[in-house]
C-alpha cells in the first residue's frame with residue numbers, strides 16, 4: 291500500500307489494508323516516519339500487516355521532518371510531489387525485496403506502474419483528480435492519466451449500488467479490470483470522546499446538534515466563513531463549527547478577521563468554535579449529533595451516513611463536488627447547499643435553508659424522503 295502523504299488519502303488505504311489482512315492477505319504499508327504513529331492507531335496490526343518507513347529525499351524549499359501535507363503550506367505540498375518522484379530508487383529496492391503481488395498506488399506515482407512491471411509486479415491505481423502543473427513538473431492530470439494507462443487494474447472505493455453507471459463507464463473507458471473495494475465503512479468508532487465534548491454535547495436533545503467540519507485539508511475563505519457562521523446562527527440549532535487554516539497561517543488572526551462581529555457572544559450558549567483535529571468518528575457517533583454539514587470528503591460522507599447524521603453538503607474542491615452529486619443527487623441521501631451558478635457564492639440563507647430541509651418538518655417531503663434514502667444508503671453500506 292503506497293498512499294500519498296496526506297491523511298485523507300492514507301485513511302482509505304488503511305481501511306482497505308484492514309479488510310485485506312483480515313482475509314489473510316499480507317500487507318506492507320509504506321509511509322514517511324512522521325505519519326506512522328497515526329497509521330498505527332488505525333491499522334490492524336495482525337501478523338499479516340507491517341508498516342515500512344520510507345524517507346522523503348531532500349528538496350529545496352521543503353523543510354526536513356515534514357511528512358504529510360497537513361503540516362505544509364500549499365507551496366510545500368506541491369514540492370512534496372517532487373520529493374515523491376525522487377523516491378524511485380528507494381521504492382525499486384524495497385519492491386525487489388518485498389516482491390508483492392500487487393502495489394496499490396495513489397494519484398501521484400505515475401512512474402510506479404512501469405517500475406513495478408519491470409519487476410513483474412502488478413499495480414492498482416486508486417483516486418484521481420486534476421490540478422494545475424507546478425514548476426514544470428508533471429501536473430496531477432498527467433500523473434493520473436499516465437498511471438491509469440500503465441497499471442494493471444483500477445481500484446475504486448465505491449460499490450455498484452452507489453455508482454454502478456459510473457463504474458461501467460470507467461470499465462469501458464479504460465478497458466481494464468475495475469476492482470471495487472466497497473465504500474470501506476470503518477469499524478464503529480473505538481476510544482472515548484474527550485470529556486469536554488461529551489459534556490457539552492450531553493446538554494442537548496438527541497439528534498439536535500449540527501457538526502460542521504471540513505475534513506483534514508479544506509479551507510474556507512473569509513466570505514465563506516462569515517456566511518457559514520451567520521447561517522448556523524440562523525438555524526437556531528446547537529452546533530460545533532470546526533474551522534482550520536493552511537499551515538503557517540495565524541489561526542486566531544484569521545478567525546478574528548473572518549467571523550461576523552459579535553457572533554461568538556451571540557451563540558455562546560449553543561455553539562462551539564474549534565480549530566485543529568477533532569475525534570470526528572466519535573463526535574458523529576454521539577447521540578446528540580443529528581446533522582453533519584461538511585465538505586463531502588468521501589470518508590466523511592460514509593461516516594455521516596453510518597452514524598445516522600443528516601447530510602448537508604458544501605463541497606469546496608476537487609472530488610468533493612462529484613461526491614456531493616452522488617450523495618445528494620443520485621442517492622438523494624442528503625442536501626447540497628444552494629450556490630450561485632456564476633461563481634459558487636452561497637449566503638447565510640442558503641446554509642439555513644439546507645439545514646432546514648433535513649432537520650425540520652421531518653414528517654413532510656423532501657425531508658421525509660431524504661431521510662428514507664439516507665437509511666437505505668446505510669443499509670447497503
Ligand SMILES: C[C@@H]1O[C@H](OP(=O)(O)OP(=O)(O)OC[C@H]2O[C@@H](n3ccc(=O)[nH]c3=O)[C@H](O)[C@@H]2O)[C@H](O)[C@H](O)[C@H]1O
Nearest residue numbers: 298299505506507567568570571587588589590608609
Ligand atoms: C482524498 C482527499 O481527501 C480530502 O479531504 P479529507 O482528508 O478531508 O477527506 P475525508 O474523506 O473526508 O477524510 C477525512 C478523514 O479524517 C478524519 N478526521 C478529519 C478531521 C478531523 O479533525 N478529525 C478526523 O478524524 C475523518 O473522520 C475522516 O475519516 C478531500 O476530500 C479531497 O478532495 C480528497 O481528494
